[in-house]
Amino acid sequence: MSTSLLLLIIVLIGFIAYFTGRARSLALTGGKLANLHSLPGYHGSYVAIWAVLPAALVLAAWLIASPLYIDSAVRAALPGSVQSQGAANVQLALGQVKSVAVGLNRLNAAEVAAIESGSANLRQTLAAKGVALAGEGEPYMVKAAQHLNATRLHSRWLMSAAVLLVAVAGGLYAIRNIAARFRARNQVERVMLGSLIVASSIAILTTIGIIGSMLSEAGRFFSMVSPTEFFFGTVWDPRFAAAGSEAASGQFGLLPLLGGTLYIAFVAMLFAVPVGLFAAIYMAEYASPRLRSTAKPLLEVLAGIPTIVYGFFALVTVGPFLRDISTQLNGLVTGNYQNFIQAQSVLTAGIVMGIMLIPFVSSLSDDIITQVPRALRDGSLGLGATRSETVKKVILPAALPGIVGALLLTASRAVGETMIVVLAAGVAARMQVNPFEPMTTVTVKIVHQLTGDLEFTSPQTLVAFALGITLFVITLCLNIYALYIVRKYREQYE
């Protein structure tokens, strides 16, 4: 019985349980609904929960546990000659046995018999059925695969029986509990509360998942490459090791990537902060309601545009434009028509990222500026200060902590931005200060190391997780500090 069919049956049982429970409670009322403690629907739900929830838990537990159990059983059944060859070979053999097992299921009885007697080639027979084997199959594999298939079939039947039994038993138990004064609603609400708690713990689980997965993968990386080499290395050259060699060739220096990341983020902030801040000030202090109600949503459109669109914009419009304009400038000044700005450069990526960040800066600062109490403004204006003086001398100092928080949040976005830099910043990892030359960032290298064919044991792919955790820690610190400042600021004026 397939898992989805089983799920369907459980749901069906749940429906039946609901209506049975409901009907039973109604039968107990004696014609007067007020005799019941809970509404009939709650009685129905109570029975349905008892029918579905334990069965679903059993199903989930079985689905998780049985592959582990079957794996270890098959592993133990492998012949001693394989067992003695080390963990990697056992893993390889296990993988082959699994492929054979899948293949055997597609063969008919005659073909299986031919393979068992050795008259048909295992690999060719299976390849004809669309199952590719990594190597020539050995006789013991067929036995092991048959054993595996049999165990799987057993496990599947046992699971179906157990799950259905639990569902029916749960439903029956719950029906027996139903009585006129039975507090079905309280029980149902307790389950609801439990599911609410489970839902809100997903946020925590996500964080734990992020940290845990990245730490473990990065840990594997650091067992091959020393952390000092990674964090303080100045050369990024992750040459792929020749096939079969275990050696970690290549150098994994973080500094050129980090340098590029911070440089590009800096250029972006240099562009976005003045524009965004002035736009926010104008919007909050000067603009008429009409201008505000059109300009503000229009600026926020910039925030809604996907970053891949910005990347494409940088690639085909901004980059070539800067390159051509530098050619003309150079030609006018020196007579040598040679571009000094590369199409992919720190400047290109920085400017386009800056455009993307304008709405972040402006809407965050706008919120903070409008939170400054009216009284401060009126006091300053009443003393004869002009509006700009009020802004510069009163509002900005009062809003400064909040604005710093907003800028830090924006900076964390700039550091973590991926698609713009992938398309516009270039791939050359080097340390230099010329903004007209390409540089690369942490995010670009994560994408590069993890696209294409993957092998999860080489440092070349695992380094992406070390880069990822670095990025995560940097943005985490920026975010937490920024959120802390913004929160403090809010409390100050509330």
Added chain:
Amino acid sequence: MTDLASPAVMVSSRSAENRRDIGIKRRYAAERRFRAYGISAIAIGLFFLAVLLWSVVSKGYTAFQQTTITLPIEFSEKVIDPKNERATDPKRLQTVNYPVLVRDALVKQLGIDPKKRPLVKQASDMVSDSVRTQLRDIVVADPSVIGKTIPVTLLADANIDSAFKGQIDLKVAESKRKVKDQQVAWMNELAEAGVLKKSFNTGIFSFGASSRPEAAGVGVALVGSAYMMLIVLVLSLPIGVAASIYLEEFAPKNRLTDLIEVNINNLAAVPSIVYGLLGLAVFVNFAGMPRSAALVGGFVLTLMTLPTIIIATRAALKAVPPSIRSAALGLGASKMQTIFHHVLPLAMPGILTGTIIGLAHALGETAPLLLIGMVAFVVDYPGSPLEPSTALPVQIYMWANEAERAFVERTSGAIIILLIFLVFMNLGAILLRRRFERRW
């Protein structure tokens, strides 16, 4: 005023006026400058928005037109099945050299001497290579066409397409461009005869990935994106709402709920690529889910969207006035009933608005999908979320990396499609807010 004042006062006020006069001019100038900075900042922002949209639209609107050539194709039995094996060998019809049929038809149409090989080659280059599959599909679907002559509408080659749309500068020396003078002459001849014409490009909505720009479309990517959006919606809306209800209505104020709160705010600001790493390590590597599958993409985007939805939902729940809760509780409803029967329905417009905005973000997200292997050359429609698929923004990324100029047009066209989807989602959110928002 000063006329009425006594002389002594006049003196002092004049000196004060002088003093103020100098200051005020400077200060007003500063005021005007400051105001100008503000206006120019807004103008710069709007200018870049305009440039961005103009750059995409001006490059991309032509992608919605495609040059086609309608030719009477003779499905000659001599070419397709000279030995009459099709009844016995089903693979026979798959392996025919179909472009030959198109070549012959084109040669006939243009009146070229079939012996002049270079000319014939140039002529057949005007038609897309995709004719091979197109004609094969026609013949396989209905073998009775063999031996007949029927008009078939074929895609023109990308270069001819560009030339016909006027995107290729024909003044450039012939050797430096991809379209030859002879081909341009033929193109004009065919256009005059009504054989070659521009029509609405339905292919961009239905085709999958292709290395030939004229046969590439976002159809397959749209299906992948649709699967993911469905998964995101089905998972993130209930989970997000449940989490917010607990945090807003039930959670006691303690260290743990504080931690969850900080955590959610922080998750909303984690770079999206980190979610990609999480998906790769946990879903693909640890749980053994298939790479490139829309299911994994949906899970990753769900985790990414959840904080947005939770934050929006909590704001919406907070906005429901306490009097509603008190009234329901006072009438004897349990806390759960109060929330699910009264508070939640009133907060629903706000929740849905937040959800749509979260979905719009998820639809445009690219980076995490690259890491879980959705940068795949997918030609066929995925039949289920478990099959390899790609997504609209990823398709844009892959096309942006293509060297051929015709792909720039396609990429911009795909971006326009993506932006149209986003505009509709955001408009929906705005309308929802306008229509149902209540001021208490």
